[in-house]
């Protein structure tokens with residue numbers, strides 16, 4: 001027997017929006033067109049990779065949007081601005097040595113960069129915040145010190161990079177399933193010395209909602 005929400009044979013979902021946490025799912029104010037689904041993967045690489053695979057198998061989407069909040073290392077954007085992501089870097093998978101960090105790719109194991117086959121997401125003029133095409137950096141441990149942030153991302157200034165905990169895992173699962181993906185992250189904090197008073201998750205979720213609403217209108221899947 002099929003679950004209640006399974007698709008009829010031959011049907012497909014146009015867009016599957018994946019967020020990491022219930023906080024993000026509950027905080028988004030979206031009107032979903034009929035062929036758009038939204039689901040929560042859980043936080044981090046393992047939960048999001050597994051859940052993305054299961055969600056793709058269930059909904060057979062034409063596009064996955066990996067949406068959520070993220071941290072920003074850079075000088076061009078403010079909190080509430082949007083990172084439009086088509087390249088995700090596995091930035092902390094490797095070996096720490098006295099001579100510095102060696103990535104798995106450098107050591108001859110798996111690739112550490114996942115490129116999207118999808119077009120760069122659009123910039124919408126009518127939104128009151130900046131939207132920039134920058135890479136995502138997927139980590140297991142949030143950079144909570146300025147030292148770690150500088151070591152990880154010093155080379156990315158000034159355009160910047162968006163740190164998160166799921167992007168590359170979602171992208172990897174999409175790539176294996178041959179489903180195009182994009183990342184849309186609203187900046188909730190700067191990647192710096194941890195200070196929760198400087199985070200603004202409500203602002204980030206408001207601008208993420210505004211962007212996604214326009215995106216879904218623009219691409220109104222029938």
Ligand SMILES: O=C(O)c1cccc(C(=O)CC[C@H]2O[C@@H](n3cnc4c(=O)[nH]cnc43)[C@H](O)[C@@H]2O)c1
Pocket residue numbers: 020021043044068069070071072139141142143163164165166188189190191194196
């Ligand atoms: O340090 C804390 O107490 C704390 C409180 C609330 C949330 C967090 C998170 O680390 C949220 C992780 C969650 O949100 C994404 N995210 C947002 N900002 C960042 C960041 O700077 N670095 C990495 N991930 C970030 C992430 O994708 C997770 O889903 C901590």
